[in-house]
Amino acid sequence: xxxxxxxxxxxxxxxxxxxxxxxxxxxxxxxxxxxxxxxxxxxxxxxxxxxxxxxxxxxxxxxxxxxxxxxxxxxxxxxxxxxxxxxxxxxxxxxxxxxxxxxxxxxxxxxxxxxxxxxxxxxxxxxxxxxxxxxxxxxxxxxxxxxxxxxxxxxxxxxxxxxxxxxxxxxxxxxxxxxxxxxxxxxxxxxxxxxxxxxxxxxxxxxxxxxxxxxxxxxxxxxxxxxxxxxxxxxxxxxxxxxxxxxxxxxxxxxxxxxxxxxxxxxxxxxxxxxxxxxxxxxxxxxxxxxxxxxxxxxxxxxxxxxxxxxxxxxxxxxxxxxxxxxxxxxxxxxxxxxxxxxxxxxxxxxxxxxxxxxxxxxxxxxxxxxxxxxxxxxxxxxxxxxxxxxxxxxxxxxxxxxxxxxxxxxxxxxxxxxxxxxxxxxxxxxxxxxxxxxxxxxxxxxxxxxxxxxxxxxxxx
Amino acid sequence: xxxxxxxxxxxxxxxxxxxxxxxxxxxxxxxxxxxxxxxxxxxxxxxxxxxxxxxxxxxxxxxxxxxxxxxxxxxxxxxxxxxxxxxxxxxxxxxxxxxxxxxxxxxxxxxxxxxxxxxxxxxxxxxxxxxxxxxxxxxxxxxxxxxxxxxxxxxxxxxxxxxxxxxxxxxxxxxxxxxxxxxxxxxxxxxxxxxxxxxxxxxxxxxxxxxxxxxxxxxxxxxxxxxxxxxxxxxxxxxxxxxxxxxxxxxxxxxxxxxxxxxxxxxxxxxxxxxxxxxxxxxxxxxxxxxxxxxxxxxxxxxxxxxxxxxxxxxxxxxxxxxxxxxxxxxxxxxxxxxxxxxxxxxxxxxxxxxxxxxxxxxxxxxxxxxxxxxxxxxxxxxxxxxxxxxxxxxxxxxxxxxxxxxxxxxxxxxxxxxxxxxxxxxx
Numbered sequence: 001x002x003x004x005x006x007x008x009x010x011x012x013x014x015x016x017x018x019x020x021x022x023x024x025x026x027x028x029x030x031x032x033x034x035x036x037x038x039x040x041x042x043x044x045x046x047x048x049x050x051x052x053x054x055x056x057x058x059x060x061x062x063x064x065x066x067x068x069x070x071x072x073x074x075x076x077x078x079x080x081x082x083x084x085x086x087x088x089x090x091x092x093x094x095x096x097x098x099x100x101x102x103x104x105x106x107x108x109x110x111x112x113x114x115x116x117x118x119x120x121x122x123x124x125x126x127x128x129x130x131x132x133x134x135x136x137x138x139x140x141x142x143x144x145x146x147x148x149x150x151x152x153x154x155x156x157x158x159x160x161x162x163x164x165x166x167x168x169x170x171x172x173x174x175x176x177x178x179x180x181x182x183x184x185x186x187x188x189x190x191x192x193x194x195x196x197x198x199x200x201x202x203x204x205x206x207x208x209x210x211x212x213x214x215x216x217x218x219x220x221x222x223x224x225x226x227x228x229x230x231x232x233x234x235x236x237x238x239x240x241x242x243x244x245x246x247x248x249x250x251x252x253x254x255x256x257x258x259x260x261x262x263x264x265x266x267x268x269x270x271x272x273x274x275x276x277x278x279x280x281x282x283x284x285x286x287x288x289x290x291x292x293x294x295x296x297x298x299x300x301x302x303x304x305x306x307x308x309x310x311x312x313x314x315x316x317x318x319x320x321x322x323x324x325x326x327x328x329x330x331x332x333x334x335x336x337x338x339x340x341x342x343x344x345x346x347x348x349x350x351x352x353x354x355x356x357x358x359x360x361x362x363x364x365x366x367x368x369x370x371x372x373x374x375x376x377x378x379x380x381x382x383x384x385x386x387x388x389x390x391x392x393x394x395x396x397x398x399x400x401x402x403x404x405x406x407x408x409x410x411x412x413x414x415x416x417x418x419x420x421x422x423x424x425x426x427x428x429x430x431x432x433x434x435x436x437x438x439x440x441x442x443x444x445x446x447x448x449x450x451x452x453x454x455x456x457x458x459x460x461x462x
Numbered sequence: 463x464x465x466x467x468x469x470x471x472x473x474x475x476x477x478x479x480x481x482x483x484x485x486x487x488x489x490x491x492x493x494x495x496x497x498x499x500x501x502x503x504x505x506x507x508x509x510x511x512x513x514x515x516x517x518x519x520x521x522x523x524x525x526x527x528x529x530x531x532x533x534x535x536x537x538x539x540x541x542x543x544x545x546x547x548x549x550x551x552x553x554x555x556x557x558x559x560x561x562x563x564x565x566x567x568x569x570x571x572x573x574x575x576x577x578x579x580x581x582x583x584x585x586x587x588x589x590x591x592x593x594x595x596x597x598x599x600x601x602x603x604x605x606x607x608x609x610x611x612x613x614x615x616x617x618x619x620x621x622x623x624x625x626x627x628x629x630x631x632x633x634x635x636x637x638x639x640x641x642x643x644x645x646x647x648x649x650x651x652x653x654x655x656x657x658x659x660x661x662x663x664x665x666x667x668x669x670x671x672x673x674x675x676x677x678x679x680x681x682x683x684x685x686x687x688x689x690x691x692x693x694x695x696x697x698x699x700x701x702x703x704x705x706x707x708x709x710x711x712x713x714x715x716x717x718x719x720x721x722x723x724x725x726x727x728x729x730x731x732x733x734x735x736x737x738x739x740x741x742x743x744x745x746x747x748x749x750x751x752x753x754x755x756x757x758x759x760x761x762x763x764x765x766x767x768x769x770x771x772x773x774x775x776x777x778x779x780x781x782x783x784x785x786x787x788x789x790x791x792x793x794x795x796x797x798x799x800x801x802x803x804x805x806x807x808x809x810x811x812x813x814x815x816x817x818x819x820x821x822x823x824x825x826x827x828x829x830x831x832x833x834x835x836x837x838x839x840x841x842x843x844x845x846x847x848x849x850x851x852x853x854x855x856x857x858x859x860x861x862x863x864x865x866x867x868x869x870x871x872x873x874x875x876x877x878x879x880x881x882x883x884x885x886x887x888x889x890x
Binding site: 009012013016017019020023024026027028030031046076078080123125126127128131138139140203 | 473557560561563564565567568570571629632699751755758759762763765766769770772773779780781
């Protein structure tokens with residue numbers, strides 16, 4: 001009896017044992033077979049093919065299949081992209097199809113210090129194509145499409161100062177001129193009608209952003225944001241600028257790269273450091289030091305740079321103080337002086353401008369144009385507002401308000417906007433209080449500017 | 463064993479000098495050796511030398527308790543492997559999950575096995591409990607073992623719940639947030655318990671540290687000890703429950719009258735309802751091989767099933783935990799979704815009264831229901847009332863869980879699972 005019932009067990013043991021064995025085998029295969037190994041084999045084959053000497057050939061043949069990674073403890077990243085992208089540092093692979101293509105910019109951004117995902121995004125720890133490129137569920141940070149790659153420059157570099165990222169600079173310029181700050185805060189400056197934008201680049205996809213600019217209500221139902229009429233390239237540029245606003249706090253090494261010398265930065269320094277107190281440009285400025293209009297033709301670049309580093313070394317006895325500029329700042333200032341003519345840089349020094357001109361800058365700086373239109377001409381829709389369903393134009397504020405009243409209105413804002421039809425939703429756009437943001441002197445200039453909007457010769461109407 | 467078989471090699475080894483020194487008994491060939499094989503082995507000794515045929519019947523026990531035990535073994539094994547890689551830190555835990563998936567050899571399969579075995583263990587412990595109820599097996603003299611079983615059930619939930627947090631992804635973070643909030647609804651002690659569990663008012667590094675310690679040391683030790691006592695009591699209480707058990711006053715046999723022709727004679731010294739008392743020896747078979755082989759087969763089957771799940775389905779891993787971005791809806795682990803559904807109607811009733819009543823009722827059950835009819839049979843007629851009440855509770859619990867799992871969408875609103883809900887735009 002024992003023997004018979006045992007026979008039955010043997011069959012079961014064999015079957016289940018085989019089943020477990022097969023499953024372990026399948027599990028092993030799935031674990032062992034990883035697509036990156038195919039890419040590495042392809043690379044090794046290519047290296048063997050290219051080997052010029054037997055030694056090189058031997059070296060290529062003995063390359064082990066292994067996960068390669070760039071450890072970036074400061075950035076809290078591990079980038080394993082080079083497991084498949086094996087030739088990113090080898091210029092002789094220029095023009096190769098992916099994943100074996102060479103990646104330029106290696107000198108400026110050494111990959112062992114920067115990795116890949118800090119610019120390209122995606123999932124650095126992953127080792128399969130879909131996961132690594134981040135286009136998988138539950139990964140928030142897919143790879144940035146290449147056409148938006150300049151957004152990543154903006155994480156470390158000043159947008160306007162990076163000659164290698166013209167789209168980013170254009171995006172920032174658009175952001176500052178179309179009046180986004182009237183409703184949105186960025187870097188702590190702006191209105192409170194719309195959401196803050198400090199981390200918008202980490203939160204939103206390029207497609208979402210683009211759609212949001214062209215037709216806000218399509219992606220955010222009930223949004224009061226006026227649709228923007230951007231050209232295709234401008235839309236991409238401002239999307240790109242938005243994408244650069246990730247709010248990432250980078251460690252010192254990367255943040256210190258923020259300044260790359262550029263004429264624009266030199267121009268800003270020139271204003272900030274008060275150079276104009278002693279020197280003049282275009283007839284504006286002090287007479288203590290020489291005029292700088294033609295400095296480029298009088299001095300060699302090396303002389304100018306050295307002059308910024310330590311004036312006494314090239315110009316003994318000069319009264320110009322040593323400002324202690326950093327190397328980048330000295331080069332930026334030199335750049336500015338050498339190229340001021342080419343770029344037709346107008347200095348627009350605030351101290352030399354009229355209150356109205358300064359007020360115009362204030363109007364632009366805080367994005368008033370976003371709602372009130374360029375030059376306060378109006379035309380921005382505000383559905384269901386009593387004022388013709390638009391944000392009111394500012395052309396004739398001088399008729400309706402005294403300067404003190406206008407100042408008060410801008411300072412306190414106006415939360416309640418009279419509705420045309422009480423049954424319909426309240427008008428989405430309203431006037432935020434600007435008192436805590438716009439400084440006193442700026443407010444004076446702004447009011448002066450707003451009063452100046454009234455067309456000349458219409459004073460006699462009453 | 464002349465014919466070559468998977469066990470042939472082992473049988474040969476057990477017969478050698480070395481093998482004999484290890485196993486004490488060679489491959490058993492007589493009934494004496496069969497019982498000696500059981501008694502001589504530390505691992506086998508926990509089981510009797512002879513078992514009732516009734517206990518071997520798969521249709522009676524369905525092997526549910528044993529399956530739970532095997533899942534516990536698998537979880538221990540895979541858990542230790544996972545501990546080699548895991549770091550209980552909010553900044554590293556999630557990355558370690560990714561590393562398991564992408565660079566650690568077999569890391570993904572081991573994690574999958576652990577995850578699926580954990581869910582299965584919760585499910586099988588529940589099923590085991592249902593089996594014990596429907597066969598009336600909690601009755602005298604097994605009352606205390608039922609109580610231990612209730613404790614093991616709660617410990618299993620605790621193990622699963624503490625493990626749920628460890629990957630530190632959105633799923634983990636918000637499930638534990640919801641789950642610990644349910645604990646916080648208890649009057650007076652609730653907030654204190656929640657604070658003690660989380661080491662703070664919200665889920666953070668303190669909670670992760672505590673859950674990790676509970677998950678890898680405290681609860682496994684508690685569970686292991688209770689499992690040991692549970693098995694010990696199965697043995698001492700007379701093996702698996704059977705119909706027509708001897709009454710409590712089963713006569714003990716005076717020592718002098720012990721039969722001497724049985725190899726397992728000393729066993730009969732045990733008092734009370736041991737398997738040997740009042741039983742016809744013909745109704746029993748030797749545990750080796752009848753029980754042991756079946757147990758091994760079942761173990762293989764469980765391993766195969768868990769492997770099958772683990773090889774073809776990956777354990778979930780969502781985005782990195784983000785305390786300011788709750789998913790909508792945030793759901794507790796599935797075995798608490800019935801409670802969460804109740805909580806959505808009333809935090810007090812769903813979070814406090816119902817679970818407290820349920821656990822109390824389960825614990826007191828064997829002391830309240832003292833009739834002895836219908837033990838050892840499924841759905842015994844004599845137990846119609848008890849079975850009906852239990853079934854109603856069970857159906858309600860299952861229904862609530864299904865509703866909470868599948869029919870609840872954003873803001874805990876009603877959704878139909880086969881229709882995808884409209885995309886939610888979470889605007890700031």
